[in-house]
Amino acid sequence: MEQTEASAAVSGTHGGGERTARKAATALEVVVAVDASEESLHALSWALDNIVRCHPDATLVVVHAQHAVDHFAYPVAAHAVVYAPSAAAESMHTVAQEENSRRIVARALDVCKERQVGATGAVVEGDAKEAICQAVERMQAGLLVLGSRGLGTIKRAFLGSVSDYLIHHACCPVLVVRPRPTK
Amino acid sequence: MAEEAASAPAGTEAPPPGKMTMVAGVDDSDHSFYALQWALRHFFPPGQPQQYRLVVVTAKPSAASAVGLAGPGAADVLPYVEADLKKTALRVIDKAKALCAQVSDAVFEAVEGDARNVLCEAVERHHAEMLVVGSHGYGAIKRAVLGSVSDYCAHHAHCTVMIVKKPKQHKH
Numbered sequence A: 001m002e003q004t005e006a007s008a009a010v011s012g013t014h015g016g017g018e019r020t021a022r023k024a025a026t027a028l029e030v031v032v033a034v035d036a037s038e039e040s041l042h043a044l045s046w047a048l049d050n051i052v053r054c055h056p057d058a059t060l061v062v063v064h065a066q067h068a069v070d071h072f073a074y075p076v077a078a079h080a081v082v083y084a085p086s087a088a089a090e091s092m093h094t095v096a097q098e099e100n101s102r103r104i105v106a107r108a109l110d111v112c113k114e115r116q117v118g119a120t121g122a123v124v125e126g127d128a129k130e131a132i133c134q135a136v137e138r139m140q141a142g143l144l145v146l147g148s149r150g151l152g153t154i155k156r157a158f159l160g161s162v163s164d165y166l167i168h169h170a171c172c173p174v175l176v177v178r179p180r181p182t183k
Numbered sequence B: 001m002a003e004e005a006a007s008a009p010a011g012t013e014a015p016p017p018g019k020m021t022m023v024a025g026v027d028d029s030d031h032s033f034y035a036l037q038w039a040l041r042h043f044f045p046p047g048q049p050q051q052y053r054l055v056v057v058t059a060k061p062s063a064a065s066a067v068g069l070a071g072p073g074a075a076d077v078l079p080y081v082e083a084d085l086k087k088t089a090l091r092v093i094d095k096a097k098a099l100c101a102q103v104s105d106a107v108f109e110a111v112e113g114d115a116r117n118v119l120c121e122a123v124e125r126h127h128a129e130m131l132v133v134g135s136h137g138y139g140a141i142k143r144a145v146l147g148s149v150s151d152y153c154a155h156h157a158h159c160t161v162m163i164v165k166k167p168k169q170h171k172h
Helices: A006-010 A017-026 A038-054 A087-114 A128-139 A153-159 A162-169 B030-043 B063-067 B074-102 B115-126 B140-146 B149-156
Strands: A029-034 A059-066 A074-077 A080-082 A119-125 A143-147 A174-177 B020-026 B052-060 B106-112 B130-135 B160-165
Touching (some): A029 A038, A087 A119, A162 B149, B030 B130, B106 B115, B115 B130, B115 B149
Parallel strands (some): B020 B052, B020 B130, B052 B106
């Protein structure tokens, strides 16, 4: 098969990788996970500056994971509990959450626009770790970019870490952007 | 940043201005070479001018930590273990050099010590913007017992860390 990409020739030790190498070399799909934190926006900016620079034809998708609405038990009176939340409470909660997600994604897309990079936004529902993991698999991403809050080991063990989970379970390479050390 | 003529750096500390430094951690496993190849494919495309300076680092564990037995025979075994470790490290570096033939600005180092510390310290020494490591894909138990270099680096390196996993289904 005609090798149009010279890079594939270098990594010619494994034949199966040629097809994926050509696909990956031509269009890198970068997924950036954002939430309300500053670190994730910093990660997005870092990715825009450093990744997109090397790959002018990279596609960027900004993903925000929204917590699924939990079904709380609302105490109706002092001695009665309603299991399913009332429609009004649930819709209010959902609307507020959706508004929040939209704002976060809009902010992220603004950052992309500042650097003249076209990006699409997506909101996935559910537990952040699994939702982002599934989204990455669905989109066949070439790279996942995350921010890192820089929590210590103990805090990470108790609070859980989305980046920890994704490093080990995502189906694509993961880039963890550390907060800039103040020099 | 002032533009200076990019010359081959004699000292490894100050990278030529305008170019960012990427450290790639390799060991004697397929996973780390896959990660290195992935990084080469995406960040050092042969046609375009290269915007990164590549530093390939392999950690050579000290013989004493590798052997781990204390007994009358340990002292005799150590020289052989040391020689074998050195040979492995050199083999890793040679393989990396062969892969990185297309990179114009590449430095190769074999440093003695534990992989975690070696990689983080290399990042600081070269003022790297990015660290690329492979991942063995161990499960949670193995990771807890054997320790995970990629885990450690992701949380302790002072730069962005890229963890590349070798996909299970594509390779044969």
